[in-house]
Amino acid sequence: MGTIGMSVIGIGGMGSHHASYIHAGEIPGLSLAAVCDTNPERVKWARESFGDSVRSFEDADALYEAGVSDAVLIATPHYDHPALATKAFERGLHVLIEKPAGVYTKSVREMNEAAASSGKVFGIMFQMRTVGAYRKLKDLVDSGDLGEVQRTSWIASDWFRSQFYYDSGSWRATWGGEGGGVLLNQCPHNLDVWQWICGLPKRVRAFCRFGRYHDIEVEDDVTAYVEYENGASGVFIASTGEAPGTDRFEIAGEGGRAILESGRIEFRRNRVPAGKFSRESRKPFAKPEAWNCEVPAPGGGGRHQDIAKDFAAAITDGRTLVAPGEEGIRSLELANAMLMSAWTDSWVDIPFDDDLFHEKIKEKIATSKYKKPAAGDTMDVDGTF
């Protein structure tokens, strides 16, 4: 078969990066068919960069109407992901979306239904699922080596952003433009990997601080406590105001403890599971003998190209995706639940009422008094994701 023609909708910071590596032939089986952006400057940039062989549009409907590709990669601001994806599925296109899946679960659920009806390949750009260390952590949990999970904690405060960053785009860090802050923009990866490895909790109690470190209206600092179905507890901490910041993911289980920090997994394995030891020991202060295990974790992974390749291969040979699009709703449920818990100063169960959250975010947009100092240009996203 020939190559799969891919259109990239939204060629701002992220989308232009995707378009570039596809156009450069880095993804076997995938070719750049078209790009689309509502900003004429970006379209001009695309024409200059990719030449006439790549079609360009200023309107997604026109792109869809032209029928120029087999698949789309949607890299617009978050709000537009579900509607654009739904339209693509209706056109019989395969869809790869940038994270987060959307801003509120109601629209994402509708997108997931459209995807299921279409039978097309649906992926989401959760490239961190290809990182060797995360895959190995998941392996330790799934295999049972860590035993029943008792506590999870992720301090993900290594997302420092300057005020300049927030001032650089009119949609950034506003309820109307992004629908959230650190949870929606910086942390979808963390939230996805967290739930991918440890599962979704059953309830959330979160503490979000809005504009704590920056002149913005959305959250730039979050601490969330969660409880899982099996009785385990968890903590998630995120911030764009801390430097140097921390990125430390810890999972405590009956079988031991695993910590991922600075790219290194530390796994201490109990010779006897903690609960069994507690019940059987006749010593008050003893604890299970624990072995420091050097766990081999494959390096590499974590590149956008890894997910794009996986997506292309799934279209070609029907394989299961590393990051199925339908799972994008899970990290969004976490993010939405955290915001709703902070707004209501109370517990939020998962799943929660989609409509209620949708009402609340509309209210935030309607009552927003925040005015952006200035709209900026497309940012170079080198060094971020």
Added chain:
Amino acid sequence: MGTIGMSVIGIGGMGSHHASYIHAGEIPGLSLAAVCDTNPERVKWARESFGDSVRSFEDADALYEAGVSDAVLIATPHYDHPALATKAFERGLHVLIEKPAGVYTKSVREMNEAAASSGKVFGIMFQMRTVGAYRKLKDLVDSGDLGEVQRTSWIASDWFRSQFYYDSGSWRATWGGEGGGVLLNQCPHNLDVWQWICGLPKRVRAFCRFGRYHDIEVEDDVTAYVEYENGASGVFIASTGEAPGTDRFEIAGEGGRAILESGRIEFRRNRVPAGKFSRESRKPFAKPEAWNCEVPAPGGGGRHQDIAKDFAAAITDGRTLVAPGEEGIRSLELANAMLMSAWTDSWVDIPFDDDLFHEKIKEKIATSKYKKPAAGDTMDVDGTF
């Protein structure tokens, strides 16, 4: 002047240890004058261990009445600390109490008033305040090197205890006997060092699990979120059910980040404070240059003897104590607030209503249905504190 005669009230696991090193002459200026325990077996042990030169009593009032010492070290179950200390102050004795200061702040506040009226030296056995690494962390905060504190977190889950431990004493881990679990028994040190270095928060939202890992009625697993007056946030996690467990204390400030784990301080210092950098940078993804600083921290410290020596020296030369008894109320306020927050499933401000907590703990005792399987003997506390 001659030596200070010290009586030790309560010679169970902890008190017999104190009595032994004092009797062995390890504390300059201090001699063991008497011991007291309501358990005749322990009094017998003391006679056999210390001989006739050390007076022994089965009743604290009799000890006080006999006027055999200048100071007392109170190492009874927690509930009795305030009443016994108050009586000692009324007798004009210097007092050193084991932690926690008591079980509820109401009685501790009364003890503090009695101490103040007496003018006697009042210390509390917070020997971790003498640990070099903690002193250095405090130095980094107090000196301003860490800058304004933004977030604190202490994962103190390295308190594994077997069911046998809990079954080993009839007073252990009951509302009536101890008045709490991991917060009252294992964590007074963590809570004290935390507040000693970072200050008391202004409000607490905690999640305590009661008998999560053990057949007990009190909390053996806690996650608490706190907010400080300056806007900083904090998390405290404690457990007696996890193995191998974690002991990691992190402080994020404008000036950098300090982590104490495995006895080692990691201090990364921002060349420019985070907030100033955020306001002034013209780069969206840059963050302050941070220097890994090797901070010398004196080793040693952390022994009970360090606090006993400090106490003796304060009596002799009037120096300020490393751990003044009056400050014992602070970690207890934290522990009480965490319990009350969990009981009421809501925020608790600090300071809270002493009387309300007292009512609640009395209610827990009155409605306790828990029966201990068997009462045990005095435990050897080697390897713990």
